[in-house]
Amino acid sequence: MREFIVEADGGSRGNPGPAGYGAVVVDAATGETLAEAAEYIGVATNNVAEYRGLIAGLTAARALDPGAPVHVRMDSKLVVEQMSGRWKIKHPDMKPLAAQAAQILPPSQVTYEWIPRAQNKHADRLANEAMDAGTRGEQWTPSATRADAIHPQAQEAPLQGRGERRDQPPPAATRTTPGGEAAKAVSDVRAARNLAADKPSVGWGAPPDLGPPTTFVLLRHGETPLTPQKRFSGSGGTDPALSETGRDQAERAARSLATHGTVQAIVASPLTRTRETAATVAARLGLEVVIDEGLRETDFGAWEGMTFGEVRERYPEDLNAWLASPDAEPTGGGESFTATAHRISATRDKLTAAYAGRTVLLVTHVTPIKTLVRLAIGAPAESLFRMELSAASLSTVAYYADGNASLRVFNDTSHLR
Structure with missing residues (x-):
């Protein structure tokens, strides 16, 4: 046949x-x-x-x-x-x-x-x-x-x-x-x-008429009480608010973004820590915050609130499977990295269409930011475990009209020093 x-x-x-x-x-x-x-x-x-x-x-x-x-x-x-x-x-x-x-x-x-x-x-x-x-x-x-x-x-x-x-x-x-x-x-x-x-279709040989790219400035939220303890904190946990340190980080990020003056819109995850961070930046820039469910963090199921060591002790087989395959879900019906990538890529396509040619601040979490970065550079799923992303850090990805993307900045924390 x-x-x-x-x-x-x-x-x-x-x-x-x-x-x-x-x-x-x-x-x-x-x-x-x-x-x-x-x-x-x-x-x-x-x-x-x-x-x-x-x-x-x-x-x-x-x-x-x-x-x-x-x-x-x-x-x-x-x-x-x-x-x-x-x-x-x-x-x-x-x-x-x-x-x-x-x-x-x-x-x-x-x-x-x-x-x-x-x-x-x-x-x-x-x-x-x-x-x-x-x-x-x-x-x-x-x-x-x-x-x-x-x-x-x-x-x-x-x-x-x-x-x-x-x-x-x-x-x-x-x-x-x-x-x-x-x-x-x-x-x-x-x-x-x-x-x-x-x-060449991209880089130095790219045609000059593609117009301005759609640029996502990716801001991870400021610290919460769980952040310095390195506990799993996804979309299925206690939804913690920013700590005093996290609020200071959000203010520092806001001042830095205001100095650059390029952000034209703000879109944030619906979780408390991202909404608080986004509100701080929006007040400084005089912009409204749009909430998008697609930017929420991965749901870590029964691991929410635990440290890596605690998960290793209680759910060793599930953790090994999760580390070995992006299709594996955290214990208790959490969200796999594959499912997260599907959600993030759909959100990316929606937002690049809605904000074509503009610079947009996305206030979100570790996994969504890492996923946007790895998709932009064509990296495999296991690269998520090989990126360090600090609280209140800034990264930037540009999307061009021919469908190509370019990583411009990753994990910039200079505004926090």
Whole structure:
């Protein structure tokens, strides 16, 4: 039985801004590219563009063989988790797109996997080439589907999903061509791909028109009575307030942020220690505090209020499992680091869209800050145990319109000295 891999991506330069998607269908057995799809879609958000890329990829796979299993690989955690049924779809713009994607092939025929952005370069390049052409006012499409790759049953199948008109022409990337033309198209695309590989997409070679990044200044709350004792203090414990030292730290952080004068908005975790820290900064900057549940600390279950040594003594097996795997939960139904990462990445996507191009202070906790940092630099989950994050420290991550991120500052405590 044939099996396809669909890799899809989408991007928005401004979020919302000029947007486009790219998708590629690969033969799972040989690794050979069978079809490509890409389109400039005008002004849209990253998430809309990513869903459009998924739809195009599934449509192209169905055109090749409507009965083949499809494994979708995307670097959009939101799309993967929503289409896998693990996350609810709440945004009104996402619901119809998710429904359209779900109708293209039977759900039992499609599986989803999240991959790092570095492993999704083919689809990302297609999306960026489509956006480049669109912003120049040009029409651009990738190579056509290989004619010899199409299953006979697909010749009679509608190409654009169930419920759409059958008299519409298929997308440019799924039109068939005679063998010679298809070979030339594939050759042209491979040549273009080689040229594109020589052009850096980030860093010094980044295009100059990405606009200002969305910048998160990450402030860990000040000390509580539990902090100097190094006790587990998550979202499921006693919700301690700041200590006298913590209040002084919050004031020092506020003075430093006021001196820089770049923060335009403040978003905080709902827990007492973060709300108190945020309120101190907000009073100094003359801003309002927005509370976001997604920024809360991990729930450490039965370990709340204990030291590491106490947990080691009482729950040694659970602690060893937790240290060995990000999927392991603390004793008593706490939150795993994997679950925390899903929550934080969704919150990150929501906030970067809401505050596009602005500098936002996020007042939160150790695990959310470390998670944002590790996701920005593409570090593995075990890196959480290898970062030191002090109370009332400042870190900074910038998010660019092409989907890349840059860690600028980590664990700065100079304002506390």
